[in-house]
Amino acid sequence: MRNHAAVAGVGLTATTSPGRQTASKTELCQEAVDRALAHSGLRRAEIDAVVVGNIDGFEATSTAGRTIVPALGLAPGTSVYIVNTGGTTGGGVFNLAASLVRGGEAERVLCVGPSTFDGPVDLQAVINTALPVAMEQPLGIDGVHVGGMFAAAYQSRYGVADEVLELCAAQQREHAAKNPYAHIRKPLPPETAATPITTPLTLGMVCPVSSGATAVVVTTETIARRLDRNPVVRIAAYGSVADTHLGTGRHDFSSCEVLALLADRIYKDAGIMDPRRELDVLEIFSPYAPMQLILLEDLGMCGRGEAPHLVRDGSLHVDGDLPTNLSGGPHSTNPGVAAQLAPVAYIALQLMGQAAGGVQVAEARRGLAHSTGSAWWQFHTLAILEKTE
Amino acid sequence: MTERIAIAGVAAAYGRDHPAPKADEVVFQVCSAALRQAGLRGQDVDQAMLSSLDLYDGRAISNGLLVPAAGGYLKDESRIEGDSSLAVVAAAANIRARQAEVAMVVAVSLPEIDHEQAADAAELRRFTETISNYTFDAHHARPLGMSAGVALALHSAHTIDRGEMTREEMARRAAADISRGAKTAWSDRRTEVTPEEVLAAPGLAWPVTELMLPGECPGVVAIVLASEARVRRAKGTRAWIRGWGTATGRHLAAPGWLADPADATRAAATKAYARSGIADPAELEVIETTALTPALQPPVERALGLDGDGDPRVNRTGGATSSYPGLANGALRVLKAVDALENLGSGGPALAAVHATDNLMGPISATSAVLVLERA
Structure with missing residues (x-):
């Protein structure tokens, strides 16, 4: 059976x-x-x-x-x-x-x-080898360039100020400050955080190793x-999706279009009609802080270009209506595969009422865990977890 | 007994005549051929399940290149870094879990070395042995030069030392396998050899010579799996997967891997037979095994419930000694078993067992899979 x-x-x-x-x-x-x-x-x-x-x-x-x-x-x-x-x-x-x-x-x-x-x-040099050999590796493209290109496209399309991108980083570091498992648990000194990496990313917006x-x-x-040790957390839906390997296969760098496709599939499997209302807590994989804006939109949490409002109005905090990356996310802690599995762990703890650092979302019953990676965020995974009692 | 999974199509391109220079092109061709057999199209694939190894493929996250070519674009995808039999198991589990109705399993072993080097058995062996060494523990085993070949030689020497098999018998078994395979379509070692020639072949580590080791060759194999409900609207079913079992063998420091190298095979077979309703291996008409050396043949066959002494049902086309396309080996063994079941002729149900394992560390820490197939 x-x-x-x-x-x-x-x-x-x-x-x-x-x-x-x-x-x-x-x-x-x-x-x-x-x-x-x-x-x-x-x-x-x-x-x-x-x-x-x-x-x-x-x-x-x-x-x-x-x-x-x-x-x-x-x-x-x-x-x-x-x-x-x-x-x-x-x-x-x-x-x-x-x-x-x-x-x-x-x-x-x-x-x-x-x-x-x-x-x-040199981790960035290794990441370069994951990009298409003939077209993109010789250009020297690596992880931060990919992160920067998506952030720049989003910023350009929606006229988003640098301050919003910095706020994305600040909020996730603020969350990390209360997470005993997080790596970077306090903001970088302003002059260090402002160090340019690749436009529009600064050091303060980039994940640690x-x-x-x-x-x-x-x-x-x-x-x-x-x-009978913990509240039962059912894996209600899960899946993955693949995009093209070449960056030129993307229509739009201000969005991860395939994540929206995956989200539709997973929401259908989980019986979710309105993800913003029906999901209580999210852990999404945004090693570059501004990515959070793009991912939230692809996950259907708001309309295109509207994610900055979620950041500005505090919706993503533990007492907001869309608590997101309360662990600080990979922007604060990125040990690779461990960080990609961590969203599931943090969501499970939230649903069990045992949130890391005690930053508990009240009455959390259903949560979403996300990971992404490879060239130009080619792959995404999602899992919907829910408390069954 | 649990629900069956359909093998709707199987296709391959492998051998020393390296099928094409670009891995994604070969994957596309082979997957297309498997889909044509199944009467399905790329858009029918719900999931691409890859078996490949970054270090063979010469790039990090090589599935990024290969998955779209396997029908994974906009679909569910994953990759097992292990023998492709595990990718078959993972895809079949996804179908049973209702995560997919049609899954494309594609096994890719196209070592990213110079084209001419890949065509040379010794060069290919040097490459895979180097990567095998990187698979061993960096502090204790790697500096000693441990590799799959060394582990297999240690086991073979142990077998001789215990008086269980002579070196001459190893050569006889290897020659028989290679010569049997040389007469078949899916072989890599295409020339019949004598035991004397096996003994005279270049040595890797005593007592093992090159011709006692798996017939390393490049290869890509694609298998289209489908649920029983979905395959009814496909072109047909080539065979059914009735059940399977997996287990992982002992690690280097654990006592027993030399004396009982097939313990994982035994555990996997026990599970597979129980899940497939097989009470006696005598019910099997076709058996494909993966014995990485002649010394491993008796323990592997005994682990599968056979008598370990030249059962005519086993490896009719020469087994791994005849051709061994790296991680694609398990998928190749499935292909051979499916072909063999179809060639048995009509006459009611017929069953096959496929045993596969990888050769990343020889018999050490290797996961074995046993699949039970049923004629469609």
């Missing part, structure tokens, strides 16, 4: 910069897994599958998951699936776990989001209910 999939437990580690990190990638995963299992009430021996993410080109190894999983102390024979979809790897890990459970392949799946960026000397890990336990809803 088919069963819903549910989040039974989550585990996050504290984060810092790779240069200050004293734990290895494997030790960080061990800590996150210990916490997730303890939170769920499951024992290691009960896990029947592990889905772990890595992004090979960004790491000093190939398929890092193969050396991490044996150190997690799981039962011999536990099935291991390694997912790599770039910036959506964490979301892909979670989605596959949900399908393994809903499809009857496994009953207790451990999702592992390792720290990704501990190795590269972080080190940390995230783990999530997915089970059947029946098992989650039987464990």
